[in-house]
Amino acid sequence: MAVSREKKEEILAGYRELLSKSQAVIITHYGGLNMPQLNKVRSAVRGAQAEFHVTKNTLIARAFKEAGYQVPDEWLTGATAVSFCFGDPPAAAKAIQQLSEDLEKFKIVGGVLAGAALNAERVKELATMPSLDTLRAQLIGLLSAPASGLVSVLNAAIGGVMYALQAKIDKEQPAGEAASA
Numbered sequence: 001m002a003v004s005r006e007k008k009e010e011i012l013a014g015y016r017e018l019l020s021k022s023q024a025v026i027i028t029h030y031g032g033l034n035m036p037q038l039n040k041v042r043s044a045v046r047g048a049q050a051e052f053h054v055t056k057n058t059l060i061a062r063a064f065k066e067a068g069y070q071v072p073d074e075w076l077t078g079a080t081a082v083s084f085c086f087g088d089p090p091a092a093a094k095a096i097q098q099l100s101e102d103l104e105k106f107k108i109v110g111g112v113l114a115g116a117a118l119n120a121e122r123v124k125e126l127a128t129m130p131s132l133d134t135l136r137a138q139l140i141g142l143l144s145a146p147a148s149g150l151v152s153v154l155n156a157a158i159g160g161v162m163y164a165l166q167a168k169i170d171k172e173q174p175a176g177e178a179a180s181a
Contacts, residue, residue: 003056008059011059012059012062012063015059015060015063016066018051018053019064019067020067021084022084022086023085023087023088023113024085024089024093024111024112024113024114024126025069025083025084025085026082026083026085026093026096026108026110026111026123027071027075027080027108027109027110028080028081028083028100028107028108028109029078029079029080029081029106029107029109030054030079030080030106031078031105032079033103033105033106037103037106038054040099041081041099044095044098044099045092045095045096047095048085048088048091048092048094048095049085049086049087049091049092050084050085050086050087050092050095051086052081052083053081053082053083053084054079054081055080055081057076057077057080060076060080060082061073061076064112068115069115069117070117071117072117075110080109083096088131088133089113089126090126090127090128090129090130091131093123093124093126093127093129094127094128096108096123097123097124097127107120108120108124110123111123111126113126
């Protein structure tokens with residue numbers, strides 16, 4: 001069934017909008033998956049702050065070109081779907097990577113991150129990166145470590161001075177006064 005020119009323009013506008021909001025996109029081939037499996041993919045991807053869309057190859061290729069993304073033509077052949085990542089790209093890549101391991105007919109083809117094309121292997125590497133929240137926690141830990149170390153050193157120095165003063169007081173105080181105190 002042919003799609004009217006108006007409908008194609010509407011679809012293309014939708015792709016443009018999704019691309020403008022996306023931190024990254026991951027391109028997959030899904031040929032042979034049934035509806036329950038596709039729904040499983042959609043649900044898992046949605047949980048990673050992304051959307052999974054079965055795409056029309058010519059229209060998504062045009063949207064990529066208009067967005068300035070250099071996506072190889074061979075990635076956009078056959079039954080193609082694109083996941084638009086709105087949140088943390090590693091989290092979406094991790095969800096898609098897991099699905100590609102669980103579903104034999106679901107394959108990662110490539111992706112785009114920060115305007116640069118990533119082949120399938122690079123997308124799989126992205127999936128192994130820690131999430132943005134984990135990176136933030138590590139950074140905070142690194143930044144706070146010197147401060148807590150400084151506090152420990154200062155406490156030890158002050159404690160040493162206090163022990164020395166107390167020892168001097170105890171030494172100079174007559175034995176009788178120490179017993180009565």
